[in-house]
Amino acid sequence: MKIFNKVAIIGTGLIGGSIALAIKNRKLANEVIGVSRKKRNLLLARRRGAIDKGSQELGIIKEADLVILATPVNAILELAPKISKIVKKDCLITDVGSTKEKIVLNLEKIFPNFVGSHPLAGSEKRSIAYADPKILEKSICILTPTKNTNKKALNKVRLLWSKVGARTILLTPQAHDKILSFVSHLPHIAAFSLIGVVPGQYLKFASTGLKDTTRVAASDSELWAEIFLSNQKNILKAIELLENNLKRIKRAIRKNDKKRLSLILNEGKIKRETLL
Amino acid sequence: MKIFNKVAIIGTGLIGGSIALAIKNRKLANEVIGVSRKKRNLLLARRRGAIDKGSQELGIIKEADLVILATPVNAILELAPKISKIVKKDCLITDVGSTKEKIVLNLEKIFPNFVGSHPLAGSEKRSIAYADPKILEKSICILTPTKNTNKKALNKVRLLWSKVGARTILLTPQAHDKILSFVSHLPHIAAFSLIGVVPGQYLKFASTGLKDTTRVAASDSELWAEIFLSNQKNILKAIELLENNLKRIKRAIRKNDKKRLSLILNEGKIKRETLL
Numbered sequence: 001m002k003i004f005n006k007v008a009i010i011g012t013g014l015i016g017g018s019i020a021l022a023i024k025n026r027k028l029a030n031e032v033i034g035v036s037r038k039k040r041n042l043l044l045a046r047r048r049g050a051i052d053k054g055s056q057e058l059g060i061i062k063e064a065d066l067v068i069l070a071t072p073v074n075a076i077l078e079l080a081p082k083i084s085k086i087v088k089k090d091c092l093i094t095d096v097g098s099t100k101e102k103i104v105l106n107l108e109k110i111f112p113n114f115v116g117s118h119p120l121a122g123s124e125k126r127s128i129a130y131a132d133p134k135i136l137e138k139s140i141c142i143l144t145p146t147k148n149t150n151k152k153a154l155n156k157v158r159l160l161w162s163k164v165g166a167r168t169i170l171l172t173p174q175a176h177d178k179i180l181s182f183v184s185h186l187p188h189i190a191a192f193s194l195i196g197v198v199p200g201q202y203l204k205f206a207s208t209g210l211k212d213t214t215r216v217a218a219s220d221s222e223l224w225a226e227i228f229l230s231n232q233k234n235i236l237k238a239i240e241l242l243e244n245n246l247k248r249i250k251r252a253i254r255k256n257d258k259k260r261l262s263l264i265l266n267e268g269k270i271k272r273e274t275l276l
Numbered sequence: 277m278k279i280f281n282k283v284a285i286i287g288t289g290l291i292g293g294s295i296a297l298a299i300k301n302r303k304l305a306n307e308v309i310g311v312s313r314k315k316r317n318l319l320l321a322r323r324r325g326a327i328d329k330g331s332q333e334l335g336i337i338k339e340a341d342l343v344i345l346a347t348p349v350n351a352i353l354e355l356a357p358k359i360s361k362i363v364k365k366d367c368l369i370t371d372v373g374s375t376k377e378k379i380v381l382n383l384e385k386i387f388p389n390f391v392g393s394h395p396l397a398g399s400e401k402r403s404i405a406y407a408d409p410k411i412l413e414k415s416i417c418i419l420t421p422t423k424n425t426n427k428k429a430l431n432k433v434r435l436l437w438s439k440v441g442a443r444t445i446l447l448t449p450q451a452h453d454k455i456l457s458f459v460s461h462l463p464h465i466a467a468f469s470l471i472g473v474v475p476g477q478y479l480k481f482a483s484t485g486l487k488d489t490t491r492v493a494a495s496d497s498e499l500w501a502e503i504f505l506s507n508q509k510n511i512l513k514a515i516e517l518l519e520n521n522l523k524r525i526k527r528a529i530r531k532n533d534k535k536r537l538s539l540i541l542n543e544g545k546i547k548r549e550t551l552l
Contacts, residue, residue, distance in 0.1 A: 120483040140481060169481075182474045183481045187489040190470045192544040193521040197514070198458045205416060205445075205459045206551050207396040212488045213463040217548040221541035225534050232529055238473070239526050243519060245469040250515050253508055258501050265497035268468040272493040275482050 003160055004029040008061035009068050010079060012036045012045040012054070015096050015122055016070030017131025020050035022164035025133055033060055044128045062086050066160070069095035073226045076103055084110045094157045099180065099230040100144045100173035108146060113153040116144035116173060118180070119166055124218040137165035144173040181234035186242060188224055189235070191217040279436055280305040284337035285344050286355060288312045288321040288330070291372050291398055292346030293407025296326035298440035301409055309336055320404045338362050342436070345371035349502045352379055360386045370433045375456065375506040376420045376449035384422060389429040392420035392449060394456070395442055400494040413441035420449040457510035462518060464500055465511070467493040 007023055009016045012034040020032050034051035035058060036042050042054030053060065058079075061067055067087060069076045076097050087093070093111040096119055097103045104116040121139040123130065141161040145154050158168050171179070195214040198206075228235050245264075252261035283299055285292045288310040296308050310327035311334060312318050318330030329336065334355075337343055343363060345352045352373050363369070369387040372395055373379045380392040397415040399406065417437040421430050434444050447455070471490040474482075504511050521540075528537035 196544040268472040
């Protein structure tokens with residue numbers, strides 16, 4: 001079932017590449033074109049069958065009826081004004097940025113048919129080499145319409161996400177950023193700060209506990225710095241809550257209070273057990 | 277190759293059961309017997325072929341030539357004096373406790389042939405139902421001999437760990453506890469405190485990042501409270517380092533300092549990338 005004629009993916013990395021592959025595999029568009037700063041990415045994307053055509057220049061997207069911005073947050077903000085000068089008037093625009101308030105506020109001013117998206121999929125890896133349409137299957141994709149969002153555009157973007165296998169949920173950009181500060185950004189901050197304090201000479205003793213807990217700290221540091229800074233207020237609050245909880249645990253350990261310590265740990269255990 | 281005639285496992289849970297299965301599968305002893313508080317565990321251990329005989333009473337271990345204490349830390353300390361009144365004089369004793377200073381200090385006074393062990397294997401699961409001899413293969417087992425340790429006993433216990441597939445490393449109990457405070461205990465504390473602050477209604481948005489980072493917080497809370505309290509000093513220091521690192525990250529976010537933030541995150545990324 002074709003939903004679009006020509007889809008342009010800006011940023012053919014892990015997420016952009018996975019979406020491109022899903023669209024191609026499920027024949028949701030007549031043509032998928034890719035834009036990347038790196039020629040190598042485009043070659044690999046073509047070789048993997050993720051895109052039909054690729055270019056390092058934005059000019060290639062001028063006939064697209066859907067543009068998906070799949071670059072890091074700051075690049076989305078930087079590219080938007082350039083893209084608006086190239087695309088057709090009725091072109092739909094969506095993005096996959098990890099924070100939504102800044103992006104939606106800016107992009108809905110620039111594009112008449114913008115819909116903010118955030119597929120909760122991905123990994124610590126980057127690059128088209130790791131792209132896999134399966135990461136979208138049974139994932140959640142949050143859409144962040146506002147009162148300014150064109151309903152038809154929203155429905156069409158929503159249909160696309162459904163067709164690649166994601167379950168769509170609508171949230172305000174504000175609610176999205178608050179929720180993500182807890183379920184994604186804070187875990188990354190915990191992982192980065194945790195592995196940072198483990199003395200290098202002890203790493204050879206790492207077993208699955210340390211490895212799992214810090215896996216996401218192998219993620220791109222610049223990309224995540226951008227995400228954290230684009231969700232500054234929410235993240236600062238979330239870090240403070242984490243610091244307070246660490247203090248509670250520290251106090252119970254210092255007081256040798258096994259009962260209290262077990263209780264605090266158990267609050268976490270109960271929540272963790274609801275996650276599969 | 278038989279190393280022992282009769283091996284007794286005290287605590288036929290995840291680790292005890294996995295060791296028992298490994299000993300049985302590799303025919304390292306003529307007989308493996310199990311002791312557990314719970315009849316159900318013993319039945320399951322027998323059904324899985326982990327033990328030949330089981331009992332809720334310690335009396336069953338009196339002919340053993342190796343006793344492996346595979347209970348939580350406090351139970352090891354409590355059971356040791358009782359066990360010393362039952363076993364033969366030349367019986368070897370080892371344990372799999374997650375902290376070593378307290379246990380070694382106490383148990384080497386009680387048993388002439390005690391060797392502290394800590395196989396770095398396991399998961400957030402408990403009970404014999406999840407026991408699997410494969411978790412020991414290619415794992416690390418830390419042995420913590422002291423100047424009082426009988427060399428022959430050490431060599432025999434070390435041979436056993438090698439034969440079940442573990443790589444053995446010798447450390448002092450003090451070095452063990454310091455290292456483990458970073459590579460195991462602090463990750464658990466980070467996971468417990470992280471999941472504790474995520475609002476319950478946001479958990480449905482959890483993707484692999486949050487799940488991996490908090491997986492170990494599904495571990496038994498009482499068991500881990502005991503571990504933390506038995507390694508109090510080291511853990512308090514490790515938590516303070518984590519708090520300081522969180523503060524550095526928080527400061528860079530508050531100052532909107534992308535360069536500095538990327539640098540701090542990258543310190544973690546570089547370390548994480550050395551772990552497979």
